[in-house]
Amino acid sequence: MNFGNILLMMFSAILVENFIFAKFYGCCPFLGVSEKPDTALGMGMAVTFVMTVSGAVTWVVYECLLVPFGLEYLQTVAFILVIAALVQFIEMFLRKFIPALYNALGIYLPLITTNCAVLSAALLAVQKSYSFIEAVCFGFSAALGFTLAITVFAGVRSRMQNADPPRAFKGFPLTLITAGLLAMAFSCFSGVKL
Template sequence: MDSMIQIMLIFISAAVVNNFVLAYFLGICPFLGVSKKTDTALNMGFATTFVMVLTAAISWLINNLILLKYNLPFLQNVTYIITIASLVQLVELFVRKSSPSLYRSLGIFLPLIVTNCAILGLALFSALREYTFVQSLFFGLGAGVGFTLALVIMAGIREELEFADVPESLKGAPITLLVAGMLALAFMGFAGLISA
């Protein structure tokens, strides 16, 4: 029962309180790049969530069954990045064969996910905090949901911004960063939700 509550806390914390994008600054590149339209943002979010949960599972197995067992934690960085890169390739092959329609909507985003720092960050954070297997699964799911949430909200705001009269020197990246700052302020309101 106690662990059930703990798992819920990890999930909510990763999704809103310590949102990966707005509190840890992970995945800023897709956040700024792919957040122009709501439906692409949603697809990107789903693809990332999917890869995040898989990464959480596999990096946990590698870390606990191989690296820690044989006292090799200094290989963590290299192993994780290779794992993520090959995982994304496998997922891409699998999706292309099994579900062409899903592939069409996710296809172009999958290779981009390799360089998404949120994925590597997820693996590193869950190793650092010594989560159990189930805990890191939910940590991955929460992080993915939080990423999707931030991306979709941002895309919604940017669609409206198209019609706004933005000063010329703030057009593009600066206004996006300012909007992200206000979003981060709003998300700070969730901080009271969980008292550590």
């Protein structure tokens, strides 16, 4: 795959196959941490950071450890283990060397351990038999798509707080309807032929 193809793959991961709106991965933080644009952006940054690094590490674990021993069927367990350990490690590392980033990401960093978007990025990269560079780029761009989705959604939600909807729609129901409308808007990208 050449450079142009990688760019195409990244574009597709961000918009066409957006993790939240097209694949419905990572809906939990999408609904849970999207009340304010600032925190949503923080969450998005944390996910981007972890997903890129985990894309690289899980690729190495898969190719160098699971494939030689014929253990591909254990990939899910192995990846969960790797991601959990990685998140812990990154948290400690950031706290020591980049405290500004650590404070900005705050509690969202440990939450990512259980974010299925991170796991599915690793699994998809293996499924599509990406090379190392592609796996890293895929993780990064899928996370960018996640960040885009959650930030846009948080912007809409923060505007909606001033609205006075009918009582039955107040709060969570309206949030879900908004998410559905946004997903429909994003579905127009599926017309892009790549």
